[in-house]
Ligand code: SF4
């Protein structure tokens with residue numbers, strides 16, 4: 029197994045540190061060789077910076093990639109945005125000689141060079157392909173029995189020709205990872221739809237962006253689930269903090285708990301909710317916390 | 328006049344002659360980037376697949392036609408209603424890199440000063456902190472409560488690394504977009 033280094037990005041360490049802690053606990057428990065990646069910056073966020081100035085986007089992403097290259101470790105991302113930026117940039121810089129030359133011209137100003145020696149991974153596809161659901165099932169100490177609305181998010185699987193993770197219309201791998209924790213993935217209409225946060229929508233056109241999230245939440249509510257599980261802190265923020273904003277803007281109260289996969293897995297591996305920062309989410313649902321407590325005591 | 332129209336009309340004062348000369352190049356720049364929107368047959372598969380279009384005025388089929396026909400696409404508000412979900416690009420029967428086209432047109436617009444104030448703010452944060460979403464006091468406390476260090480192991484904790492990022496952003500002239 030190639031050694032890894034953890035790319036934190038912005039939203040996880042600076043808004044949802046519980047996800048950072050949960051990820052570190054899970055990786056340690058599964059005995060995965062993954063270090064910190066000191067000196068990393070914003071990936072930079074693809075929807076905004078790639079929209080403003082693609083050479084800058086590529087240069088900053090290129091710098092982050094060289095940090096992993098220096099350590100001779102593949103970069104592990106826990107955010108679809110970071111994955112999108114770094115995997116796309118890595119791909120472009122490896123394949124496109126002209127872009128590599130122009131980007132390395134920028135990087136040479138800070139004494140760095142992109143070499144193209146590592147890969148960029150996302151924790152969901154990494155766990156699925158390199159660890160496997162069987163090994164995860166073996167490691168599970170507390171099968172959770174939760175009814176889960178799985179939210180893939182967009183940039184984990186698309187553009188599909190670059191990601192190579194199979195069907196973008198009806199993928200299964202993330203559902204299988206959720207099921208490996210002893211939970212059930214509940215099908216619901218528009219399951220694959222975007223949360224509305226990307227492309228600078230959440231920052232630039234907040235209300236329209238929330239309308240998209242509200243639509244998703246309404247479908248999830250109808251399906252009747254215990255929680256939503258995502259693979260991206262930006263989707264997480266949109267669906268979690270977004271519920272409070274939606275209540276203000278549209279007067280609708282959903283109160284659906286939202287977990288990142290690292291937090292769901294952390295629970296199944298036996299870590300208490302407080303260690304995983306689940307109590308730090310904006311949505312606080314007492315029934316859900318009771319249910320978690322019961323499932324922990326039952327086991 | 329709504330906010331967007333007001334914003335665009337204010338903008339016109341700032342357009343210099345040099346910028347007007349550059350006006351004729353959306354199509355050229357797309358072509359240079361290897362994105363061929365002329366292949367579009369206006370089938371509507373993209374707009375039918377667009378989740379944003381269900382909640383905003385974005386009609387991506389129309390947006391592509393606008394980009395083929397006119398430089399005014401740079402001022403099209405709908406450019407900024409795309410979440411970059413890639414549904415349209417995945418399903419386009421002519422295999423047009425629609426999202427790449429939108430990103431490219433946005434960046435041409437941004438370089439002409441057509442950029443939302445909220446997005447300028449995101450640029451400022453990156454320039455100052457190396458993070459588009461920097462840490463704040465409340466989250467430092469959360470980190471400590473979890474047993475993590477107050478500052479994450481990123482440029483937040485390493486001033487030399489932050490200066491390196493700032494130097495890189497300076498060489499790339501990112502600040503030009505907000506300074507105009
Ligand atoms: S799906 Fe492709 S060909 Fe059809 S209208 Fe959209 S861009 Fe044009």
Ligand code: SF4
Pocket residue numbers: 373376377378379380387408409410411412413414415416425426
């Ligand atoms: S990428 Fe943008 S235009 Fe295309 S379907 Fe998604 S939101 Fe609509």
